[in-house]
Amino acid sequence: MPSDDSSDDRSGDATGLLGLLADERRLKVVAALALGAETRAEVVERAGLPARAVGQALTRLVNGGLVEDADGRYRLLTARLRDAGRTAARAKAVPDDEFDAPEEAAKVLRRFVKDGRLTSIPASHGKRLVVLDWLAQRFEPGEIYPERAVNLTIGKVHGDYATLRRYLVDDGFLERRDGFYWRAGGSFDL
Numbered sequence: 001m002p003s004d005d006s007s008d009d010r011s012g013d014a015t016g017l018l019g020l021l022a023d024e025r026r027l028k029v030v031a032a033l034a035l036g037a038e039t040r041a042e043v044v045e046r047a048g049l050p051a052r053a054v055g056q057a058l059t060r061l062v063n064g065g066l067v068e069d070a071d072g073r074y075r076l077l078t079a080r081l082r083d084a085g086r087t088a089a090r091a092k093a094v095p096d097d098e099f100d101a102p103e104e105a106a107k108v109l110r111r112f113v114k115d116g117r118l119t120s121i122p123a124s125h126g127k128r129l130v131v132l133d134w135l136a137q138r139f140e141p142g143e144i145y146p147e148r149a150v151n152l153t154i155g156k157v158h159g160d161y162a163t164l165r166r167y168l169v170d171d172g173f174l175e176r177r178d179g180f181y182w183r184a185g186g187s188f189d190l
Helices: 014-021 024-034 040-047 051-063 078-090 103-112 125-136 147-155 161-170
Strands: 067-070 073-076 144-146 174-177 180-183
Touching (some): 051 067, 161 174
C-alpha cells in the first residue's frame, strides 16, 4: 500500500528530517516506501540494498519519526515531510540587502550571500572573517553542538561545510573538543 498523509504527533523539524534523508541508503528506503513497499522484503527488493542495510535504515527512520512500523508493515509518514517543508518555506529569510552589520561588513555579505546562501568562500582573509562572523551567529552562545548539528547548520548555507567548520575553529569563532563544538567568538547581539 502506498504511503498516506496521516500525521505523526512527534515533533520534529526540517533539519532533523533532512539529516535522516542525508544518508543514501535511508533515502533509497524512503523512496521504496513512497513507491508502495510495505514489508522489509519489499523494501530490500525495491531499494536494491542488502537486508541488513535496510534493517538499519528502517530502524533510524522509525526512531526519527519519519516511518511507522505496524507489526512489520512500514509506512512513510508523508505528512511529516509536508509539514516540515511548509515550516521551512514559512521561515523568514533575511533579504540580501538587509544585513544587521556595519556598512563595510554588509557590503561584503551582499557580495557573497544570495538568498541566505553563501555563494562562495572568500579567498581574502578579511572578507572571509566577515562571512565567518555572519555564519557564527547561527550558533547560540553557551550551547554545545555535536559535529553533526554543526555540519547541518553550515550545510544550510553552503555545501562545503567541512572547510567552513575548519575555518570557524581556526579563526576562533568556534571551539572544539571530543567531537563537540561551541561558539567562542564573533559578534553578539546585546
